[in-house]
Amino acid sequence: MNLKTLFAGLSFASVIVSCANDDPSTLIDTTLITGLATYNQNVKSIIDNNCVVCHATVPKNGAPMSLVTYDQVKNAVLNRGLLTRISLENGNxxxxxxxxPRLPQTTIDVIAMWQQDGLLEK
Incomplete structure (x- = not known):
């Protein structure tokens, strides 16, 4: 293996590792949601804790778009397959x-509930 290939492989691996967030404090129990799920109350913290590291105001690590505003996240759900992408199996x-690693199913369920409830902001 030449040095160029090794460097490219290590660079790719660092990008992959830097975009993951497996912090157990970001887990959300959907049974605690009362009423309709909203972006501000239920979804924003999930996106901020798991996605904004790459999908920042200026996207990093090859992310194609920003996910820092309600409109951007709503568009990602409606037009960019956000729910599909976060629901894939580990290894995909x-x-x-x-x-x-894949987000916990309860966290994915919050975003699905938000979509089902009409993608409300507040």
């Missing part, structure tokens, strides 16, 4: 957060 190269 399209799984988000990039490189996994």
């Amino acid at each position: 190269s399209s799984l988000m957060p990039q490189g996994g």
Whole structure:
């Protein structure tokens, strides 16, 4: 293996690792949601804790778009397959957060509930 290939591999691995967030404090129990799920009350913290590291105001690590505002996240759900991407199995190269691990199902369920409830902001 030449030095160029090794460097490229290590660079790719660092991007993959830097986009994952497996902090147990970000887990959300959907049974605690009363009423309709909203972006501000239920979804924003999930996106901020798991996605904004790459999907920042100025996207990093190859992220194609920002996910810092309500409109951006709503658009990602409606037009960019956000729910599909976060629902893929570990090991799938399209799984988000990039490189996994997959978000807990209860966290994914919050975003699905938000979509089902009409993608309300407040």
